[in-house]
Amino acid sequence: MFRRETPDEEAVLAENARPTPSDLRRWRQYLADEQAEAAVYRDLAGRRAGEEREILLALADAEGRHEQHWRTLLGDQIGTPRRAQVRTRMLGFLARHFGSVFVLALAQRAEDRSTYDTEADATAAMAADEHMHAEVVRALATRGRIRLSGTFRAAVFGANDGLVSNLSLVLGISASGVSNHTVLITGLAGLLAGALSMGAGEYVSVNSQRELLQASTPDPQAGSALPYLDVDANELALVYRARGMSEPEAQARATEVLTAGTPGFSGHPLDAAPSTEGHDAVGTGIGAAASSFCFFASGALVPVLPYLFGLEGLTAMIVAAVLVGAVLLTTGVVVGLLSGGPPMRRALRQLLIGYGAAAITYLLGLLVGAA
Template sequence: MTSPTPADLRRWRRHLADERAEAAVYRDLAGHRHGEEREILLALADAEGRHAAHWEHLLGDQVGPPHRGDPRFRLLAWLARRFGSVFVLALAQRAEARATYDADVDATAAMAADERIHGEVVRALAARGRNQLSGTFRAAVFGANDGLVSNLALVIGVAAAGTPTHLVLITGLAGLLSGALSMGAGEFISVRSQRELLAASNPSLSAGDALPHLDVDANELALVYRARGMTVDEAERRADEVMADIAVLGSESREYHADDPSTEHHDLVGTDVGAALSSFCFFASGAAVPVLPFLLGLEGGSALVVAMAAVGFALLVTGASVGVISGGPPVRRAVRQLAIGAGAAAVTYGLGAVFGATIG
């Protein structure tokens, strides 16, 4: 075996530091979990430990002092120790997706395969958290974004028409309150209606109670499974299994309910009250940003500049948050949010200026 070059040693040490940092992330995340998720995360940490041992073996007595891992992993470790949230899992998913072992001649094929599978494991864990957040988080993000964009557009449009500062402030506060109430009421009605529709599609418990009394020869239970989307053969086989289970146990089989696809996404909708409160609070918090400069006593162009800068920063944060939680590129999502907000503000500023000039 040829002696490693200085470049090889640097690369191996970098990989070693990254593997140790990744293992620390998963151990810290496991500290915030219980049961199966904790075991999965600890297993991932053990796998990263095996990868670290590979680089330690290659380095031998040239391991050197401990190196700091990639800044991404250090950030993940810091977040995991303090929050342990789905955001950290989403970031870890992106980190796993950027693994480079496929192109590294000194990494084994098993290590490269491990990293790909790790990405899928973390994706599945993050999906659990996304599912739990989906209803309320959707309302919160959309509420904050709508508050930022709509109230900034309102304030800028009114200010561009030459309206006095105190009237701009009153208009902004009125837009904040009316918009927050409208968003909260809309989310409540939307989520309540969706949950009612899903509830109407749930299997009937009384139908399950009738199973022991069905005609075994006719077994009309197969029609239920066919209506749920199974083929004729699948439906008859499943119905026979359920009826056989009832015959053996001497009681009804609740497996009847397990095959209905209409119940799969009920929990993803969230609660009506939670969605309404999130939408109200986050719209109000977003809509307050463009009003703050006027509340603090700024006037004219300076107030508008500060309002636009503050809203721009907030749009970048909300866009990046959506990117992280969805597993997408946060920078691209942040820029997209900023561009949408800037476009809306520019349109209303232009209309306000035209309207103000016409009136004047």
């Protein structure tokens, strides 16, 4: 919630005519953080063009106004320049060297952590600015999330599937008491079988979706019939209505198309809401199959590594579980950061799900071995 008071800068200055050493330290830290945040936005703008660049530069200017507020309060007591907080400096490093949607997601979380709502020496306008900055960065990050959503989903799903399924397989087989060689062969077979299954499934899925889209696309030959339609009967209006337009809109659009002799929409004249992005967004079956194969295989390889390097028994199982847990935590943190959610909560969720599945198969392996 915003503070009820809305003191202007003069009132703040009057109230803090004689700032305490604690006030000066706090103001200097705010000054350093605002300078660093403005630099982050300028660095991000340097890696972009067009509207996104202008938006990021405007955010940098806004942070500059906040910086000036703290300079005004400090007056001639600015003192030795302080360093920004560690997380802000890390964000600046990432912005200078990467500038990806990952950095925007981190910047969004940084804006969400603003303390100006409870800072007595910040104006209500500054607190409101920070809330709006978070929404601006969220919108910019969303553009990037949409662009990578398909690939990112396939990467996370494929790698996690490989991690969890092969860890479960390896632990279940190990618990049954078979030899190390058998566990290794089983793990490699699980890797190959799972990766091939994922690749084949993704190939069929993508091609099926493309076929569905193609079946929903207007027949190119149907457009040649337009000059011969009865304007009074206007069968074209029925096509538009079937594709989702209201009757008045369909009648008006059909009349316009037939009388003008040109399509009322960009794209196919029979399509009431054409989209040229459908097939591109789906991608190709071969590309999706190859990606799924590689992502699954990379995840499924992790629990097999201890056995490849000669570890056996309980030691190999513990090392495999630790390696898989580390990767699950890492992917969980990345998912949390990119989604704007709590990264540790996402990481622990993925860890618990993975370990839960592995524990069940391990117990089943113990039962089989005992039997």
